[in-house]
């Protein structure tokens with residue numbers, strides 16, 4: 817599936833709600849919450865702070881999808897085509913501006 821397919825799936829699912837998409841600032845708050853949940857999972861996986869014994873198990877992959885879902889809601893409510901944006905950003909920033917920014921692996925045999 818492409819990002820456009822995910823955007824369509826989210827748009828179809830959210831059509832049952834009124835409003836279909838929350839106001840932008842509420843979506844931003846949700847994105848911040850979900851990003852914090854990713855941080856919490858990363859901290860539990862790699863940090864010294866472990867989960868409480870009575871804490872419900874969550875998974876990093878679930879939390880990452882929550883972030884992506886929220887980003888898609890923001891994109892949809894702003895009329896952004898994420899496939900087009902992805903192609904443009906990859907071309908301009910990653911393959912262009914940052915092409916020589918990071919140290920490369922030595923791929924010589």
Ligand SMILES: [Mg+2]
Nearest residue numbers: 850853879882
């Ligand atoms: Mg979450």
